[in-house]
Amino acid sequence: MTEQSSLSEFLSNAFALFRPEAEKDKTSGQVIRYGSENYLSGLPTRDELVARNDGGSTSTLKDEIANHRNIPFMPVDIEEAKEYINQIPHYILRLYGYLVNGQKAVVTITGIKVFFDIRVSNNTSISKFWSKIKGILATGKDGSGKTVNMNLIRMECIKAYPIRGYYAEKKPYLRIVAPNKDLRFTALDIISSYNSKVDPECKIETALDDTGTYYQDFEPLYEIYPPSLFTRDRALVLTWDIEIYDSRGSGNFPEAKNDTSQVFTICMTLHWKDDPIPLERICLVDVETKLNPRWITIICGNQTNLLKAFALCWKSFAPDIQLGFNDSGYDWPFIVEKATKLNVLKWMV
Known part of the structure; x- marks a missing residue:
């Protein structure tokens, strides 16, 4: 039996591990052949997954947006950035998350x-x-030697209760307003440096950020969207695992630095966070493998294409949460090092 046929038999048997009999299946079998292109033909996108599992909520969302009404949005990540206006950088905040139907969204x-x-x-x-x-x-100057352009600083007078201690009346504060967070950090660092050089009674007291909490009543939204969309979170979860072998044979632990160690399979499943039934099952392989009716099988032909296809899957699905078996301890470091050796890491990211 050849090495290739052995791997094919292994993969066919491996599919059986993910086959609970009582499960109502949402997936369908398909074979995709990938040849190092910048795209994966036939792979469903996140929007396509949503369209066939949204319970009619997407059309409701479109109507609400068209009528400028509030819509549910759950952020899972944030990014601070600068936007230049008249050559002056201004602070903007981007929130990455998902809508109530599972669609990916960015709020700026x-x-x-x-x-x-x-x-x-x-x-x-x-x-x-x-x-x-x-x-x-x-x-x-701050710790890096940066200074503050005072032409960009504004001062406002406010009154507020100090966070520490009890006070019957509000106290006066100076609000130092900067055009962006970098200038704010520099100004704060200068104040901190000043405090480190003076006696305690002469130190400048800065207030902590606002710790107030704002609550929104979501009850009206239950009248617009199916309750199941709120009780079953629509965060998209991608689970994944890799299989590696070393051509030197058993007893030789696969390490990414060795050319004899190669990734030959990456399997993934996609779920809504609170739904155990997968939306898709995907298996990337480096050799010809027969179709399994419950999996999308992507035949890549070699290890380099397999790693590139993995990146394209990630881009297509844009998961909110990713889970793997010992992925941070072994799988992900192996992929990063191997992709670096094969000169495809920059392409992947």
């Missing part, structure tokens, strides 16, 4: 006021205290 928030608050010292006038703060910021 602009016009965010970037600031920190400094409590005005007791028995000190606001104008005199602001002059002191301006002097410290104008002449100081």
